[in-house]
Each structure stands twice: as structure tokens, then as C-alpha cells.
Amino acid sequence: MTAGSSNRPRRLVSLAPNVSMILFALGADHVVVGRTQYCVASIRDYLDTWGVSGEETIARLAHWEALPDMGAWPRADHERAASLRPDMVLASGSGPFDTHEASMFGLRPEALINFDTRTLADLDRQILTIGEIVCRPEAARELVSQLAARRDGVLAQRRMPAGSPAILFEYCICIKYHPDPARRRANPGRFIMVGGYLAAELIRLCGGKPLLAQRGDAVAWVDFNSVRDARPDMILAFDCQDCPNAMSHPVARRPGWPELKAVSGHAVYRPRRNIANPNLCYPSALAELMELVTIWDDAQPKNLINPINGSI
Incomplete structure (x- = not known):
């Protein structure tokens, strides 16, 4: 997906904690107008795990804390989400979503994007796709590289078991x-x-x-x-x-x-x-x-x- 300035979302609702983590890591907070009840805790986990801190981070986290809570997908409050007039909703879960579900948010089908992320390669693609959506492709590529480096750093300490449990x-x-x-x-x-x-x-x-x-x-x-x-x-x-x-x-x-x-x-x-x-x-x-x-x-x-x- 390629998103130029003309079709970049200006009012985005995140219905998945892993989506919100990525949006925060990409610095795309300004377009987010709604979140789930678990998003702030997940962002805090990301900040603690990655060692991200500072006054700017505190201010950005306060923005997320103040956002309206839509509940948790798939039991999100559709009416409340629609009242925020989003031009895009990002979700994450198994299986596709159809035209009916998009209409519940007052959106066209292509404006409800679900990431059925099941593998490490899927996660990389999700990061890159969100980077395109919010017009931060370079930041997304850098985030994918950083994530791989963290994984490789863990694996460098691996001791394989004598047997395969x-x-x-x-x-x-x-x-x-x-x-x-x-x-x-x-x-x-x-x-x-x-x-x-x-x-x-x-x-x-x-x-x-x-x-x-x-x-x-x-x-x-x-x-x-x-x-x-x-x-x-x-x-x-x-x-x-x-x-x-x-x-x-x-x-x-x-x-x-x-x-x-x-x-x-x-x-x-x-x-x-x-x-x-x-x-x-x-x-x-x-x-x-x-x-x-x-x-x-x-x-x-x-x-x-x-x-x-x-x-x-």
C-alpha cells in the first residue's frame, strides 16, 4: 500500500494494542483519535522493554491516555468510534472483515484495515504497511531493522537443548x-x-x-x-x-x-x-x-x- 499526502488518514482509530505500539514507535500519534482499553498498557510495555524515555515521550504518552476508549476488538463500541468521524480504522485479528463491519464505523470497506499477523514475516509486513499508511516508510524500515537486531541479540545468547522438547x-x-x-x-x-x-x-x-x-x-x-x-x-x-x-x-x-x-x-x-x-x-x-x-x-x-x- 502506498499512501500519499492526499489519502493519508487524518483521523485514525486503532483497535489493536499491537497496532498502537507500532503507531507510537513510528511517531504517528497526531493522527490517532481513538484506541482500545489495552493500548496504553501495551505502549508502556514497549517503552519499558525498548528503554524509551524522555520528556517528549511522556507528553506523547499523555496524548494516548487522553484518547477515547473504544473497548476491545471485536467488542469495540462501534457507535462511539463512528462518532469520532475516523477516516480509517486499523484492527488486528484472525480472518477478514467485510463491508458490513466497515459500515458500522461509517467507513468504506477499504478504510477498515485488519492485520491478520501470525508470523514474524507478517509482523514485518504489518510495520511496513502502517509506515506507508502514515507516510513514514523510512521510519518503518528502520523499526523493522531494530526489531530484527533485538531478536538476533537474544538468539546470540541461545543455548540449544540436548534434545528437542x-x-x-x-x-x-x-x-x-x-x-x-x-x-x-x-x-x-x-x-x-x-x-x-x-x-x-x-x-x-x-x-x-x-x-x-x-x-x-x-x-x-x-x-x-x-x-x-x-x-x-x-x-x-x-x-x-x-x-x-x-x-x-x-x-x-x-x-x-x-x-x-x-x-x-x-x-x-x-x-x-x-x-x-x-x-x-x-x-x-x-x-x-x-x-x-x-x-x-x-x-x-x-x-x-x-x-x-x-x-x-
Whole structure:
């Protein structure tokens, strides 16, 4: 996409935290007139992770804090967003959006742009596309280069495991979502949601084998039989947005789960960062994942081989 000054958006609504991170990193705050309830926290995470600070940054963050909150996509407040008279809305999620959804914002279909970002290459393309949209292509190319340098810096510290652990990334356990966490429902003894998006790629970069999700997949529901048949060596039980269900259904107490090798072998970990999340902070998630794989590898029994004759 190429955006000249004549069709550059002047009133843009961001309905995705990863979009807002990129807009902030590109210095395009002045065109943003609305955001989601999670955007400010995500921008703060970007600032902390990348070490960005200063008076100008504080002032720019204040602009975002003062913006109207549209809720969270896909449950955004369409009427409130439309009242802001945006000339473009940027979202991020699985699948395409159609003419009907664009009309709910009072927009032409081409003015509602969704980024179905599932791989590292997709994320680079998203950054470059947003750079074109806000007429900052050079800044976008520089941001892609900086992100790659951060990833490569993490990988330079990598220690590959002796074996390739089969890793299950549990993204969520809620089978019935509700904005009020107390009203969410879960039955992890039968079903869990496994993470796709960046998770499979990051697991492979750490020397692991992703289970029940491959590169380019979105998140997916799987039943416990599939988990048992996959025989995970490691389980990453991510606490999705501090969901209380994750705390009330610990892995070791779920029906059937204690028979899994990862559970009986105490290889269940709770990462702080979401390794599936396609945003500018994924190198930090990669670094944490590398640490967990190293912890797992160090806990595995090693063959005691005589370095002289190779005997045990």
C-alpha cells in the first residue's frame, strides 16, 4: 500500500494494542483519535522493554491516555468510534472483515484495515504497511531493522537443548468468555486453547517442537485426548490477561493431566510473557522462553559418558 499526502488518514482509530505500539514507535500519534482499553498498557510495555524515555515521550504518552476508549476488538463500541468521524480504522485479528463491519464505523470497506499477523514475516509486513499508511516508510524500515537486531541479540545468547522438547503452549482455558472475569467458564479437563501466531516460530527458534499448532496457525481449541496423545515434554501455561480461571484450574489438579510426563516431571511453567503475541516486544518473550527451555534441559538426566573411550 502506498499512501500519499492526499489519502493519508487524518483521523485514525486503532483497535489493536499491537497496532498502537507500532503507531507510537513510528511517531504517528497526531493522527490517532481513538484506541482500545489495552493500548496504553501495551505502549508502556514497549517503552519499558525498548528503554524509551524522555520528556517528549511522556507528553506523547499523555496524548494516548487522553484518547477515547473504544473497548476491545471485536467488542469495540462501534457507535462511539463512528462518532469520532475516523477516516480509517486499523484492527488486528484472525480472518477478514467485510463491508458490513466497515459500515458500522461509517467507513468504506477499504478504510477498515485488519492485520491478520501470525508470523514474524507478517509482523514485518504489518510495520511496513502502517509506515506507508502514515507516510513514514523510512521510519518503518528502520523499526523493522531494530526489531530484527533485538531478536538476533537474544538468539546470540541461545543455548540449544540436548534434545528437542515437545512444547505445549496453553494460551487460554476459558470456553465461555465474558468481560467480567468472574463470569467466565472453563473446563480444562476437557478443552484448552493452544497458542498459534508467533508461538510456533519462537518455540522452534529455542530448539523445541511446537505441539498442536504450527507456523501460521491462529489459536485453536483442542481436547485433552489430543494433548495426551501429543505427549508434551514441557507445558507453558500462560495466564491470559491475569484470568482468574488460570489460577482456579492449576494444571496438576485437572482430571487426567497428572498422567502427562510434563506434569509428573514438574515441567509445567507459567511464562510472564505471551509468546504468541505478534508485537514489538516479542524478543523479550523469546528471551524468557529460552530461559525456560534451558531450565527444562538442565533438569533432564544426562548420560554419563567417558570422554576417553565413550563408555558409560
